[in-house]
Each structure stands twice: as structure tokens, then as C-alpha cells.
Amino acid sequence: MPFPKQGWQLWLSYFIAVLGLLWMLSQLSQLKIGKSAAYFLRYQCLDYANDDESPEKVCNCSAILQGEKEELQKAKLLTISKEFQKSAQVPDEYYINATQDCRKFKITRKYITFPLSKEEEEFPLAYSTVVHHKVQNCEQLLRAIYAPQNIYCVHVDKKAPASVFIAINAITSCFPNVFMVSKAVNVVYAGWTRVQADLNCMADLYNTSTTWKYFIKLCGQDFPLKTNLEIVQALRSLKGGNSLESEEMPQGKKGRVTNVHKVVDGQMQRTGKTKDPAPFNLPILSGNAYIVVNRGYVRSVLEDKRIQALIEWAKDTYSPDEFLWATIQRIPGVPGSTWPNRKFDTTDINAIARIVKWQGHEGSEGSLQAVYPECKGHHVRSICVYGAGDLQWLIEQHHLFANKFDADRDPIAIYCLEKYLRHKALTELD
Ligand SMILES: *[C@@H]1O[C@H](CO)[C@@H](O)[C@H](O)[C@H]1NC(C)=O
Ligand SMILES: *[C@@H]1O[C@H](CO)[C@@H](O)[C@H](O)[C@H]1NC(C)=O
Numbered sequence: 472m473p474f475p476k477q478g479w480q481l482w483l484s485y486f487i488a489v490l491g492l493l494w495m496l497s498q499l500s501q502l503k504i505g506k507s508a509a510y511f512l513r514y515q516c517l518d519y520a521n522d523d524e525s526p527e528k529v530c531n532c533s534a535i536l537q538g539e540k541e542e543l544q545k546a547k548l549l550t551i552s553k554e555f556q557k558s559a560q561v562p563d564e565y566y567i568n569a570t571q572d573c574r575k576f577k578i579t580r581k582y583i584t585f586p587l588s589k590e591e592e593e594f595p596l597a598y599s600t601v602v603h604h605k606v607q608n609c610e611q612l613l614r615a616i617y618a619p620q621n622i623y624c625v626h627v628d629k630k631a632p633a634s635v636f637i638a639i640n641a642i643t644s645c646f647p648n649v650f651m652v653s654k655a656v657n658v659v660y661a662g663w664t665r666v667q668a669d670l671n672c673m674a675d676l677y678n679t680s681t682t683w684k685y686f687i688k689l690c691g692q693d694f695p696l697k698t699n700l701e702i703v704q705a706l707r708s709l710k711g712g713n714s715l716e717s718e719e720m721p722q723g724k725k726g727r728v729t730n731v732h733k734v735v736d737g738q739m740q741r742t743g744k745t746k747d748p749a750p751f752n753l754p755i756l757s758g759n760a761y762i763v764v765n766r767g768y769v770r771s772v773l774e775d776k777r778i779q780a781l782i783e784w785a786k787d788t789y790s791p792d793e794f795l796w797a798t799i800q801r802i803p804g805v806p807g808s809t810w811p812n813r814k815f816d817t818t819d820i821n822a823i824a825r826i827v828k829w830q831g832h833e834g835s836e837g838s839l840q841a842v843y844p845e846c847k848g849h850h851v852r853s854i855c856v857y858g859a860g861d862l863q864w865l866i867e868q869h870h871l872f873a874n875k876f877d878a879d880r881d882p883i884a885i886y887c888l889e890k891y892l893r894h895k896a897l898t899e900l901d
């Protein structure tokens with residue numbers, strides 16, 4: 472019978488036609504032109520192009536990042552001009568006003584509102600940031616580290632000016648994953664409340680989301696040196712480990728934990744009493760507040776009985792944030808910790824958390840005292856506030872973050888770093 476044969480031929484030719492169509496479609500999607508058009512539509516608007524309105528745009532950031540002398544000279548001259556400084560400053564009122572329309576704020580400030588890759592989406596981060604002034608710095612930092620899958624807790628010092636609190640609060644209210652700490656404290660320099668501010672954010676972050684993998688502590692004058700994807704990759708390569716300064720306490724700092732202290736007129740003073748040794752005879756190590764630790768470390772801080780005892784013991788010491796996290800990092804059983812043995816000591820240079828240039832350690836390569844080249848910006852309390860001339864060196868470091876930046880004094884350094892990172896984030900998608 473001819474009929475079934477005809478049907479069979481018909482189906483075969485349909486089948487071949489569909490196969491051909493599928494093949495053509497798959498070819499089309501791989502064409503360069505298709506890809507770059509999609510790239511343009513989706514990502515171009517997120518790049519910081521030269522069509523922006525910022526006064527820093529007169530600088531050639533690629534020349535600055537390559538350390539070209541003439542361009543650095545030009546940046547330096549601009550930086551010391553009061554007129555330029557003024558024009559680059561964004562007042563707190565701007566943020567209060569601009570955040571009334573959150574959708575517009577996110578678009579004009581070019582926030583990334585979708586995960587840039589699956590790898591990042593599957594590896595959310597938790598940030599804790601302490602702030603007491605410089606809203607502009609803080610907002611530029613948030614914009615540089617913001618990704619919708621991450622979660623951000625901001626602690627504004629209770630004694631910060633009202634406009635700082637209102638502006639930061641207004642910014643955070645534009646994002647479902649950025650929030651103000653539930654309990655803000657009055658931060659006393661070198662006092663216990665600095666740690667309490669961190670603990671409050673840790674508890675909020677731990678309670679608010681169960682999915683984040685790593686906790687990163689920052690302050691408002693830090694800035695990233697890596698894109699979110701690079702941060703995720705660096706953290707994954709720690710394979711569950713933590714990365715923070717944790718080393719033998721220098722002799723000169725031991726008095727901080729052997730004497731009882733108390734706050735007098737907003738300052739830490741010795742009472743003349745001697746402290747008992749730490750609970751469980753835990754060895755006290757030296758470090759700093761800016762840590763990169765996994766979720767299990769944070770759980771231990773909130774729940775481990777030994778750490779609860781250590782926290783109670785630390786409350787009347789001097790600058791507890793400079794030994795508490797370093798000490799917890801060496802307690803057996805804390806996820807990602809290492810043994811207390813000296814061979815596991817980690818310096819701030821070896822840890823990936825954060826690079827700070829201390830004036831006393833600047834110098835030339837080859838000198839036994841020097842740790843890094845001289846600061847090209849200026850110093851505040853012996854810490855380098857980076858200038859445009861520091862960028863070339865900074866972006867070569869393995870650290871995820873650097874301190875200190877100041878949008879009021881050296882806006883070009885932040886501007887070029889921010890631009891470099893955003894461009895990298897968008898091009899590394901391919
Ligand atoms: C900026 O500097 C780079 C590196 O020196 C150079 O290749 C580029 O042409 C410069 N761009 C402009 C607009 O001057
Ligand atoms: C506040 O923002 C609106 C537009 O969003 C603008 O028209 C107005 O001038 C701004 N007010 C101040 C005081 O900046």
C-alpha cells in the first residue's frame with residue numbers, strides 16, 4: 472500500500488528540516504555579532520564609561536594604573552587643588568535625596584542587580600562594615616562590592632552625626648540584602664564595644680541568611696582590589712580555611728591582656744589590677760579586626776562555650792579586636808582554624824584579608840626593614856591613605872581589600888580603582 476510509505480517519507484523530511492533548523496540556530500548563537508549585541512544590551516550600561524559626569528574623568532586611568540609618570544603628576548596636581556577636591560565631593564544630602572527613588576538611584580549609580588555568573592551566585596558572601604563618617608566613601612565601597620546574592624550588615628557608630636546615620640540608613644533601605652545592624656553601639660577606641668559592634672553584625676548575618684559561605688569584615692575606608700568573582704575564587708581556593716593575621720603577640724603589646732582596663736571619659740585606662748590568665752589557658756595571639764572567615768567560624772563565635780568564656784574574659788582588655796579573632800583562629804575544633812604552633816603563624820602580609828601600609832614599614836625593596844614601597848598619597852596616624860600613584864602596586868597584591876582610601880582627599884585613587892574593577896568584572900564574563 473502506498474499510503475504508509477508516503478507518511479513515512481513525509482515524517483523523515485520533517486525530521487531533517489527540524490534538525491537543520493536546530494543546527495542553524497546553534498550556529499547563529501555562536502556568531503560573534505550575536506554575542507557582542509547581547510553583551511551591549513545587558514552589560515554596557517553597567518560599565519563606567521567616559522560619559523559620566525564625575526570631575527575625575529579628566530584622568531586617564533589606564534595610564535595611572537600603568538604608573539605613567541606624567542599622568543600621575545597630573546593626578547597629583549588635581550588632587551591638591553581645593554576646587555577639584557570640592558567638586559569631587561558628594562554631600563550626605565545627595566544620598567538622602569537620591570535614595571527616595573531607589574530604582575533610579577540603582578540605575579544612575581550603576582549597581583549590579585543580577586548575579587554576574589553562576590559561580591558567584593552559588594557562593595554568597597556576608598559583609599560586616601563599621602562606619603562612623605565619610606558616607607561617600609562608604610557608598611562607593613558598597614557599590615564596588617555589591618551583588619544581589621551577597622548580604623551586608625552596616626554598623627553606624629552611635630555617636631556618628633545624624634546626617635551620616637540618615638544617609639546610610641537611606642542607602643541601605645534601597646536594597647533587600649543590605650541592612651543596618653539591629654543593635655548599634657557607641658564605639659570606644661581600643662575598647663570592648665568595637666568587638667561588640669562586630670559581634671552584633673555577625674549574629675544578624677548568621678540569623679538572617681543560612682546560605683552565605685564566608686564572612687568579610689570591612690570599614691568604610693576600605694576598598695576591594697578584586698572583583699566579586701575573583702574574591703569567590705580566592706575564597707574557594709582556601710578550601711574551608713580562614714585568612715587572617717594570627718601570630719605571636721609582640722612583647723610590647725602583652726600588657727594589653729595582662730592588665731585590667733576600664734573606660735574613663737571615653738578612653739581606655741589601666742586600673743592597676745592584674746588579669747587572670749585566659750580561660751582554658753588559651754594562648755593569646757596577635758592580629759587585627761579585618762578578617763575573612765567561613766560560616767563555621769562565625770557559628771563558633773556565637774555558640775562555642777570556650778569562646779563565650781574568652782569573650783567575657785576579653786571585655787576589660789585593651790584593644791580586644793587585635794587579639795580576639797587571631798586567638799579564636801587557633802582554638803582546636805573551630806572550622807578553618809590552624810594549630811597554635813608558631814609554624815602556623817600568619818602575618819597581615821600573608822593573609823589575603825586586607826593590606827594596610829604602615830609608615831614604619833615603608834621603604835625600598837632590598838631593605839630588611841621595608842615591607843612595601845613608599846606611600847604615594849599621605850599618612851593619617853601612620854597609615855597610608857592611598858593616592859593614584861599607589862594603584863599600580865596595589866592591584867598586584869593578593870589581598871582582597873586595601874585600607875585606607877579617602878574620597879575627600881584622593882578621589883582619583885578610588886575612581887580609577889573602581890573603574891578598573893567594574894571593567895574587569897564585565898569582561899571576565901566571556
Ligand atoms: C591613556 O593612556 C593609555 C596608556 O598610556 C594610552 O594608550 C591611551 O591612548 C590614553 N588614552 C587617552 C584618551 O589619552
Ligand atoms: C532632590 O531630587 C530631585 C530629583 O530626584 C531634584 O529635583 C531636587 O532638586 C533634589 N533636591 C535637592 C535639595 O537636592
Ligand SMILES: *[C@@H]1O[C@H](CO)[C@@H](O)[C@H](O)[C@H]1NC(C)=O
Nearest residue numbers: 653673674675677678679773
Ligand atoms: C536569631 O533568631 C532567633 C529567632 O528568630 C532568636 O531567637 C535568636 O535570639 C537570634 N539569635 C541571635 C544571635 O540574634
